Amino acid sequence: MNSLRRMLDVLDLFRPDQPVIDVEIICQQLGYTPASAYRYLRELGDAGLLVRLPRGYALGPRIIALEHQMTDYDPVLVRSRDLVEKLVAETGLDAMISEWYGDAVVNVLIRRGPDPGPAGGGRGRPIDLFHSATSRVVLAYLLPRQIRRIFDAHASTPEAQGQGLEWKAFSKGLLAIRKQGYCISESELHAGRTGVAAPIFDEKQRVLGSMTLVGRNERFRAFQESYLCNLVTTAAAELTARIAQQ
Template sequence: MLEVLNLFKPEQPVIDIEVICSQLGYTSASAYRYVKELSNAGLLVRLPRGYALGPRIIELDRHMTQFDPLLAASRDIVGDLIAQTHLELLISELYDSTVINILQRSGADEQALNFGRGRPMDLFRSATAKVILAYLLPRQLKRLFDNAAPGDLERIGLTWKDFSKAMLRIRKDGYCISEGELDPGKSGIAAPIFDEKGRILGSITLAGNSERFNAFNREFLSTLMIDAARKITSRIAG
């Protein structure tokens, strides 16, 4: 039933029963039943042209902004990092095979990143996503590698051996740096955040104009990010 919510995209802000049936393969009876249940829960709202996302999602978003454990564990750290670097900061979280930015705070750059809060990110592009990718289980990595498009693998490794080495290098370093992979002229550095069982949960990223970013000593930035990620991880575990 919740797959219905995955149908909403910038180019498809409103859906109807026909769209649900054609894109998800549901029968009309199932589609009507699901939209009724989702509407009763406030997750959908009925419009003249079909169904749009409902007000309950806004309520949940507000709750997450105020009380999400990952955000709560990182608030003061976020402020300190921005004050020290004036770069843009992202907190991102993994679900299924998708990375979502759940927090974006601006630094000194006038032009913000295109991939801000709420935007799903390609697992094979950007330091934000690749530092998460590197800490997935081997079987997860192999599945993602086998299903990846050639264009994705060109940025990491076209063979499983090269891909595995790239992931191992990120784990060994404890951070990942990318340049221009999402926004031309923008660079970023990210470190992994783990849950209380040591599983990869998300990442913290500093990013900004490449000229400003490259003015920093890489060792300084990497130490800053690794320490910040470890503090957040420790707070979540505690």
């Protein structure tokens, strides 16, 4: 299992500024030996997850096939589309479904309202863990030791250190989110935009991700805050019930 995890970690090296990787990049950024790097590239290529190019390796066609499979048949997406569409129709705000993956929260479904704007990291991209309602409402329902590990790992980065994150205040804020059952964020991730998010759980009440309504501050304030909070928490609870019944 450890070897499989190490091999799959190679896929995390791909990003917009690094669309092609090679053995040298794997060794430098993951600390693997050249022999391991060559073996993982070969096995991922044989599985169709990577394709060989003159300058190295890029993501392969099987990634696209899996993305299509997930879009059409993923249980969370299939059971959430009508709920998301209803939220957009009733508010004109953007609505999103995001899932917890590794140590990241990733948007998997985004529906735009009539006045769309930036929505987290976009579909398939990780969202800031500390400055968005979408992520914080997920962190609030993790185990305390998980939260502390994630905080220590991310708060020690140069970017986070410049943001003045402090463990006591952060953990206290998560307790408040858990108590009220939702999280509101105003102009944190994107200036002039406000979001409210509620958690989604699996059949064992483990947090899976979140459902979010987000839009321009002016549009958000056109509604009673309690009304929007009730909308998103009710929809998230309905999705949780549907997941438990599948």
